[in-house]
Amino acid sequence: MGSSEIFVVVLITAIVMVSAAMLIAWWAAPSSKNAQKGETYECGIPTRGTSWMQFNVGYYLFAILFLMFDVETVLLFPWAVIMKSLGVDGLIAVGFFLVVLVLGLAYAWRKGALEWK
């Protein structure tokens, strides 16, 4: 059996498990309709307005920074596998790549993108 088939089996297992448990709960659990029950639970008093609105832009900044470094990690993985045969040359080549990246991080740091406001 190949790994790809087991991977599909595992994913299907997850989906079947969640659906089966939800079906059992839907069939076995009591249910009653109540106007109060469908309200948003925040702190007891009625909620004001919708939650689908603007929120702190700081989260986006970190998401963009994350994107930069995550792509960097993806690019470094193949390099890490063959580092043993590359030797010092590989280290120098990746050093240039990292310098460019760290410059970007230094810029973000200097501009205050890493501060939480």
Add this chain to the structure above:
Amino acid sequence: MDFELVNLISWIDESLRDLCGDASWAVSLIEYVLIAIAFLGLYCVLALILILLERKICADFQCRIGPNRVGPWGLCQPIADMFKILLKEIITLKNNDKFLFFTAPFLILAGSLGTFGALQFGKGLVGVDFNVGIFYMLAISSLGVIGILLAGWSSDNKYTLIGAMRSGAQLISYEISAGISILTMVLLGGSLNLTDLIEGQKDSWYLFQGHIPAIIAFIIYLIAGHAETNRGPFDLPEAESELCAGYHTEYSGITFGFFYLAEYLNMFIIAGIGTMVFLGGWQPFHINYEWASGFNELMDYIPSYCWFVGKVFMLVLLSLWVRWSFPRLRIDQLLHLEWKILMPISLVNMLLMAGWVAYIAAQNN
């Protein structure tokens, strides 16, 4: 020789083939169902054990007794909880986005079980074994972040939204240092395949092979991995005193149960990855000297799956200890810790390891 679960598996495979004769599709089908049942059973049993363990240890830390009514020492408490949670009503809200609301548990469980399926539980005891195994684990565990963001967003509740955003920021931030510290060990091992990585630790674990860079990477991985489970000092997404319960406030009954299950299993999975990459996976502890050969043979008698589970539970206990010992961080402290301390250190550490590997390669040539 000694009893290994692999023999049992190959015995089942052979007897199925004898039984079915030419119908090889039937053998595959039965084996797929058996694999699914095995993973599901292991997943649920581990979750029950971890939940009881957490509650008992938490009680000990706080000088309480903990669950002690259902069964001896409360051993049946998590099973009772499981049945109770199945019989609770799933409340549907008035305003939420119902499709996304019910998609989120699917994504979280798929991410969690997909990562769980790639763990190597023992010698030959492995489900998903890709040639880019460790990369696959990092990739599929990110499904959980999407699930959490969907859960918080679709609930139409300000607290769940804040909880989900905090959780997203925290998970993606700490994923970088966890990824880079794993990358550091891939440099040493020279492979992305988990079987190869574990085979490479036959004589001594990577934690000892890699000297100081490996130890720094291990510590960074422990901190970042602990933060990825949303627990302990990093439980901002569900800070009870601020946000009700964070991103799963509006979930009830079994839909909440899935988040609970995934949280505990993620603890196991993070510890499992740490074990495979740093602590030798299922490899027994060996001292690489001539005089210790008797000791090494003695260690070989312990079955491989016992080694794996033992090491993982050691890391899980460490994580529980941390969780109940430290006060919660603020979000600015959390991001400061990751972006200004852990990430620069792990980058420099990775270069140190690359230099070390290049030095060894130059020595060998």
